Amino acid sequence: MTVTLETDRAVTLETDTLARARAAAARVTDPEMPMLTLVDIGVLRDVSLEDGRVVTTITPTYSGCPAMATMRDDLQRELQDAGFPDAEVQVSLTPAWTSDWITEKGRQALAVAGISPPGAAPRRTGPVALTLLPTQRDVHCTLCGSANVRLTSEFGPTACKAMYQCRGCLEPFEHVKEI
Amino acid sequence: MTSPDPASAPDASTPDRASAPDASAPDASAPSHASSGPEPEIHVDHDDHDNAYSGLLVNDAHWAFGTDFEDPLAGVETTVPEGVDADELAAYCLMLGDDALVFSQRISEWCSNAPDLEEDIALANIALDLLGQARLLLARAAAADPGLVPQLPEDSPVPDEDRLAFFREDLDFRNVRLAEVPNGDFAEAVAKILIFSTWRLAIFEKLQASKDSVLSAIAVKGVKEMSYHRDFAARWVLTLAQGTEESRRRVIAALNGLWPLWAELFETHPVESAVAAAGIGVNPAEIEGEVDVIIEQVFAAGGLDRPERGALAGVRGKKGRDGLHTEALSRMLAEMQVVARAHPRGQW
Numbered sequence: 470m471t472v473t474l475e476t477d478r479a480v481t482l483e484t485d486t487l488a489r490a491r492a493a494a495a496r497v498t499d500p501e502m503p504m505l506t507l508v509d510i511g512v513l514r515d516v517s518l519e520d521g522r523v524v525t526t527i528t529p530t531y532s533g534c535p536a537m538a539t540m541r542d543d544l545q546r547e548l549q550d551a552g553f554p555d556a557e558v559q560v561s562l563t564p565a566w567t568s569d570w571i572t573e574k575g576r577q578a579l580a581v582a583g584i585s586p587p588g589a590a591p592r593r594t595g596p597v598a599l600t601l602l603p604t605q606r607d608v609h610c611t612l613c614g615s616a617n618v619r620l621t622s623e624f625g626p627t628a629c630k631a632m633y634q635c636r637g638c639l640e641p642f643e644h645v646k647e648i
Numbered sequence: 649m650t651s652p653d654p655a656s657a658p659d660a661s662t663p664d665r666a667s668a669p670d671a672s673a674p675d676a677s678a679p680s681h682a683s684s685g686p687e688p689e690i691h692v693d694h695d696d697h698d699n700a701y702s703g704l705l706v707n708d709a710h711w712a713f714g715t716d717f718e719d720p721l722a723g724v725e726t727t728v729p730e731g732v733d734a735d736e737l738a739a740y741c742l743m744l745g746d747d748a749l750v751f752s753q754r755i756s757e758w759c760s761n762a763p764d765l766e767e768d769i770a771l772a773n774i775a776l777d778l779l780g781q782a783r784l785l786l787a788r789a790a791a792a793d794p795g796l797v798p799q800l801p802e803d804s805p806v807p808d809e810d811r812l813a814f815f816r817e818d819l820d821f822r823n824v825r826l827a828e829v830p831n832g833d834f835a836e837a838v839a840k841i842l843i844f845s846t847w848r849l850a851i852f853e854k855l856q857a858s859k860d861s862v863l864s865a866i867a868v869k870g871v872k873e874m875s876y877h878r879d880f881a882a883r884w885v886l887t888l889a890q891g892t893e894e895s896r897r898r899v900i901a902a903l904n905g906l907w908p909l910w911a912e913l914f915e916t917h918p919v920e921s922a923v924a925a926a927g928i929g930v931n932p933a934e935i936e937g938e939v940d941v942i943i944e945q946v947f948a949a950g951g952l953d954r955p956e957r958g959a960l961a962g963v964r965g966k967k968g969r970d971g972l973h974t975e976a977l978s979r980m981l982a983e984m985q986v987v988a989r990a991h992p993r994g995q996w
Contacts, residue, residue, distance in 0.1 A: 532869050533780025559723025562865035596853060597875045599942050601882055601949055623876055624770035628777065632766065648872040
C-alpha cells in the first residue's frame with residue numbers, strides 16, 4: 470500500500486513539475502514578433518522531463534533564422550526563473566517547421582498587431598513548379614480590410630514575411646508567408 | 649524631498665544633490681545604498697538611470713543576436729547511418745555547405761547596393777537562408793569527420809562550423825566556381841541566383857530522401873526556402889528580358905558571362921558519385937534534365953536564346969569541387985575571414 474501511495478505521490482509531483490515547466494516555457498515570446506509566444510508560432514515542439522531535468526525542444530522557422538539563439542536563451546532564462554536551473558534546450562530539425570503550426574490564438578495576435586496571418590501552406594507532390602507570376606494569396610488589408618492589395622515584395626524585414634500594400638487606403642503591411 | 653540628512657552633510661543640501669551622485673558629499677560613506685540615509689530609495693532609483701548603458705549591463709536579455717556561441721545541431725542525432733562512410737559524408741556536406749556559404753557571402757555584398765529597398769531586403773533574405781543552410785551543413789560535416797576541422801588555440805570558443813568557414817584556406821573550399829563569381833550589375837545578380845537556385849533546388853528535392861536524417865532535414869527546409877529564391881530570380885530575369893532594350897541587353901550579357909560555369913554544375917565528383925551510391929547524396933549529372941526544363945521555361949517566357957559559350961576549363965582537369973578555384977575566391981575569403989582570424993580566441 471505504502472509503495473503505491475509513494476508512487477502516486479511521485480507521479481503527481483512529476484506532473485506538477487512538468488506543468489510548471491510547460492507554463493514557464495509557454496510564457497516565452499518570439500524576439501522578433503513579441504505578440505506571439507513560442508507556442509503560438511509553433512516553434513516550441515516539446516517540454517519533457519528526462520531524469521528529473523527539464524528538456525525543451527524548439528525548431529527553427531527558417532534555416533538562417535537569427536532569432537534561434539535568442540529564443541534558446543530566453544527559454545533557459547524563463548525556466549531558470551521558474552526554478553529549473555539545469556533545463557536543457559534542444560533543436561529539432563524534423564519535421565520541418567510550417568506556418569500551419571501557428572495557432573489560432575497566434576493568428577489573431579498577428580492580425581491585431583497589423584500583420585496578415587498566413588493561409589494554408591502549399592502541399593506539394595512531385596517537383597516544385599516554377600511560378601513566374603506573383604503568388605496569389607487571399608490577403609486582406611490589415612487596416613481597412615480591403616482585398617484590393619498588391620504584393621510589393623516576397624521578402625520582408627524577417628525571413629518569414631512578405632510585404633504588401635493596400636490599394637484602397639495605401640497602408641503598407643506584412644504578411645507571414647506560407648511555407 | 650530629496651535632500652539628504654542635513655546633519656550629516658550640511659554643505660550638500662542643494663536641490664540637485666540627488667541627481668548628481670558624483671558630486672558626492674564629503675562623507676562618502678553615505679552613497680545611494682547606505683543604510684544610514686533616511687531616504688535611500690531615492691538614490692537607488694536614480695543611480696539606475698544615470699548611465700544610459702546600465703540597463704543593458706543589468707539585463708542582457710535584449711542584447712543583439714550572436715553574442716553567444718551555440719551548436720546549431722544541439723540535441724540533433726548526428727550518428728552516421730550504418731553502411732555510410734563518415735569521411736565521404738563529411739566531404740559531401742562540405743561541398744554543399746561551401747556552395748551555400750560562398751554564394752551567401754557574394755549575395756550579401758549587395759547589402760545597401762540594390763536598386764531599391766525591396767530588392768535589397770530580398771537579396772539579404774536569400775543570403776541569410778543560404779547562410780543558415782551553410783551553418784547546418786558545415787556543422788554536419790564537422791560532426792561526421794572532426795578531422796576536417798581546423799585546430800585553434802585550446803581556449804578558443806569558436807564552434808566547429810565557424811572554424812570551417814573562417815579558418816580554412818581557399819584550396820580547402822569545395823564549392824562550385826559559379827558561387828564565387830564576383831558581382832556585376834543587378835541583372836548579373838538575378839541571372840546568377842536563377843542558375844544557382846534552380847540547380848540547388850533540384851539537388852535538394854532529391855536530397856530530401858537522404859538516408860542521413862540530418863541531410864534530409866536540411867533539404868526539406870531548404871526546398872521551401874529556395875522555391876522563393878528561384879521564383880524571385882526567374883521573375884526578375886523575365887522582367888529585365890522584356891523590359892527596355894538596355895535591361896534586355898544587360899540580362900543577356902549576364903547570362904552569356906555566367907554560362908561558362910554551367911557545365912561544371914553537372915559534373916560528378918567521385919565523392920558525389922560515392923554518396924549517391926550510398927543513398928545519402930545526389931549525383932548532379934542526374935538532375936541536369938530537370939534543371940534544363942526550368943531554365944528553358946524562363947528563357948522561353950522571356951524570349952531569350954540559350955547562351956552558346958564553352959565551359960571554363962579547370963586546372964589539369966580540376967575545378968571547384970577539387971579545391972581549384974578562380975582568384976576571386978581567395979580575395980573574397982581574405983575579406984570574409986580577416987576578423988575571425990585576427991581573433992581566434994573570440995576576444996578583443
